[in-house]
Amino acid sequence: MKSIKIKGMSEKEKKEVIQEAKLLEALDHPNIVKFIDVYRTKKGNMCIVMDFADGGDLDARKKEQRGRPMSEG
Numbered sequence: 001m002k003s004i005k006i007k008g009m010s011e012k013e014k015k016e017v018i019q020e021a022k023l024l025e026a027l028d029h030p031n032i033v034k035f036i037d038v039y040r041t042k043k044g045n046m047c048i049v050m051d052f053a054d055g056g057d058l059d060a061r062k063k064e065q066r067g068r069p070m071s072e073g
Contacts, residue, residue, distance in 0.1 A: 007044025021048050 004017050021038040028034075034051040041047060055061070061070065 001050065002048045003041075004046045004048070005044060006040070006046045017046050021046070024048065024050070 006014050006017055009017070021035070024035040025038075033053045036049040036051060038046065038048050
């Protein structure tokens with residue numbers, strides 16, 4: 001789940017967060033983690049729920065590579 005603090009954001013920034021959620025919802029590809037849900041919390045966060053990625057996220061994988069090229073697989 002990606003939690004984004006929207007409390008205090010400008011209207012433009014809030015629209016961008018909503019646009020991100022809509023874009024993720026529309027994507028359907030085997031190499032893209034599936035979108036499940038989006039909701040707002042009482043504390044002013046927007047949460048984007050995605051399917052579980054058992055291999056971790058791309059940022060962690062890039063750090064593991066330490067600048068070495070990554071195989072497509």
